[in-house]
Each structure stands twice: as C-alpha cells, then as structure tokens.
Amino acid sequence: MSSQVVKLVAVPGDSANSQESVDPFRESSIEHLGLLGLEAQRQQLDRDGYTVVEGALDDAFVETLRTRCTGAMDALGQDSAFMLLQADPIFAQALLHPVAVAMAEYTCGTGCIVSQVASVRKRQLTTRTSATDLPPYADMALHRDPYPAYSAMMTATLTLDEWTPGAGPSVVHRGSATLRRGYSKLRDTAERRAITCPRGSIVIWDGAVHHEEAPRSLPGERVSLHLTYTRAVYRPYEDYRDIQPQLVAEHGEVMAGLLGANDPFGKNTPRGHDRSKMGYAVRVRNS
Numbered sequence: 082m083s084s085q086v087v088k089l090v091a092v093p094g095d096s097a098n099s100q101e102s103v104d105p106f107r108e109s110s111i112e113h114l115g116l117l118g119l120e121a122q123r124q125q126l127d128r129d130g131y132t133v134v135e136g137a138l139d140d141a142f143v144e145t146l147r148t149r150c151t152g153a154m155d156a157l158g159q160d161s162a163f164m165l166l167q168a169d170p171i172f173a174q175a176l177l178h179p180v181a182v183a184m185a186e187y188t189c190g191t192g193c194i195v196s197q198v199a200s201v202r203k204r205q206l207t208t209r210t211s212a213t214d215l216p217p218y219a220d221m222a223l224h225r226d227p228y229p230a231y232s233a234m235m236t237a238t239l240t241l242d243e244w245t246p247g248a249g250p251s252v253v254h255r256g257s258a259t260l261r262r263g264y265s266k267l268r269d270t271a272e273r274r275a276i277t278c279p280r281g282s283i284v285i286w287d288g289a290v291h292h293e294e295a296p297r298s299l300p301g302e303r304v305s306l307h308l309t310y311t312r313a314v315y316r317p318y319e320d321y322r323d324i325q326p327q328l329v330a331e332h333g334e335v336m337a338g339l340l341g342a343n344d345p346f347g348k349n350t351p352r353g354h355d356r357s358k359m360g361y362a363v364r365v366r367n368s
C-alpha cells in the first residue's frame with residue numbers, strides 16, 4: 082500500500098502511566114499498536130468496547146473509496162453491498178489498512194480472518210421505521226451466552242462521511258462487551274454513546290459490544306465501509322464443498338448440518354446474507 086493511500090496519525094498514548102499487566106498471548110500485538118501510536122485507543126477498546134482512530138485515511142482515498150462503495154450499491158439497487166473484495170481492488174487496500182489489521186490481530190488474534198467486507202448507505206429518515214433502525218445487538222449475535230472470555234470478532238468501520246449526531250452515527254453501549262453476553266433489556270444499564278468523528282476515521286468495536294444505529298436526520302447520505310474480522314479457529318480441517326450436494330442428497334438433513342450447508346457462513350452474496358440460513362443459525366444458537 083502506498084503512503085498516498087493511507088496516512089497514520091500518531092495519537093499520544095498513556096502507556097507510561099498504565100499499571101496494566103500484559104497478556105503474554107497479546108504482547109506482540111500490544112507492542113505493534115504502541116508503535117502505531119494507538120496505545121490510548123487500545124485501552125479504550127478494552128475498557129469501552131470501542132474506539133476511534135481519526136485521520137487514518139487521506140482525502141483522495143476516502144473520495145475514491147466512497148465512489149466505489151456507492152457504485153457497488155447503486156449497481157444492486159440497494160443501500161448495502163457485500164463481498165466487496167471481488168468488486169474493486171480498492172477494497173483489498175482498505176482491508177489491509179495497517180490500523181485495521183493491527184486492531185484485528187489484537188482483538189481476534191494473529192492469523193485472524195476476514196469475515197465480511199460490506200458497504201452501508203444511510204439516508205435521511207422521516208420516520209424511525211427503517212431497516213437502519215435496528216434494536217441493540219452484538220455482532221457476535223450467533224454466539225450463545227455467555228460469550229467466550231476472549232474476543233471472537235471485530236469490526237473496523239471506515240467513515241466516508243462525517244459522523245455527527247444528526248448524521249446517523251452508530252451508538253455503542255459503553256462497556257457492554259465486558260458482560261460477555263448478547264443484548265438483553267433486563268441487563269440494559271450501559272451508557273449510550275453516539276460515535277462522532279470526522280470522515281476518514283476508522284471506528285473499531287469489539288464483536289461483543291452492544292450497539293445500535295441512530296437514524297439520520299440530516300439531508301444527504303452517510304456511506305461507510307465495514308470490515309469484519311474473526312478469530313480463525315471455527316473452521317473445518319476438511320472441505321467437502323465439491324461433493325456436498327451429493328452427500329446431502331444421499332444422506333439427508335443431518336449430513337447437511339454437519340457439512341455446514343444449512344448455516345449462513347460462506348453464503349453471502351453481493352446482496353447480503355442468506356436470511357433463511359441466518360435463521361437456522363439463530364434457531365440452533367442455544368443448543
């Protein structure tokens with residue numbers, strides 16, 4: 082990646098004053114983030130479940146990335162587009178942004194994998210009945226409670242427009258990742274914090290943090306690119322996709338489940354998730 086594509090702005094950290102004991106499994110990732118000037122953001126991610134790195138993208142890159150995102154969504158006639166690595170080389174540059182990768186390795190481990198590269202466009206709303214008006218949730222929604230103690234998923238959102246209170250920012254429930262559970266009204270005590278930042282920022286949140294989407298009251302559109310990374314462990318050693326239809330035809334539904342044919346993983350299309358397979362995953366989540 083050329084230095085014209087992204088710029089890194091060191092933000093003063095406070096590691097010198099930190100009394101934190103270092104997790105030996107994460108030592109190299111912690112050191113890497115420190116070298117990038119992101120110690121303060123790392124500590125905020127641990128404490129609050131989210132953080133923001135401002136000034137991470139230069140204007141020309143933001144402009145081109147926004148054009149490519151809107152182009153992909155326009156081509157589909159919808160306000161989201163998925164599987165963008167196949168749409169344009171610029172999305173690979175975004176996915177490899179050193180801040181996003183360093184944060185993903187810290188959160189999901191070295192060797193983490195890409196789960197989803199998706200763009201979202203939020204338009205001005207006149208009512209609160211919209212697909213963008215989702216109830217609170219965590220990105221690890223398909224995990225059962227309690228979540229593992231370690232993080233399994235992280236999202237880095239590249240802001241291609243300014244996030245102000247009226248722009249329709251994402252709203253995090255501060256510190257909710259420490260609950261290690263999905264959202265529940267019964268445990269809903271966390272402070273809501275609307276994330277505001279300039280365009281060209283990278284907003285990072287842990288897959289366990291509860292969050293929601295504020296409606297956009299301003300005219301115009303808010304376009305963003307969401308990069309989701311996951312821990313690499315839950316994948317099979319063996320790949321039977323080539324003979325999956327034959328095995329399912331011969332052996333039925335139990336075999337289909339064992340081969341991962343019923344779940345939503347690996348089933349995204351440019352239009353998004355496979356809703357019926359997502360429903361299957363929700364149904365079996367607590368089993």
Ligand SMILES: [Fe+2]
Pocket residue numbers: 219220292
């Ligand atoms: Fe989310």
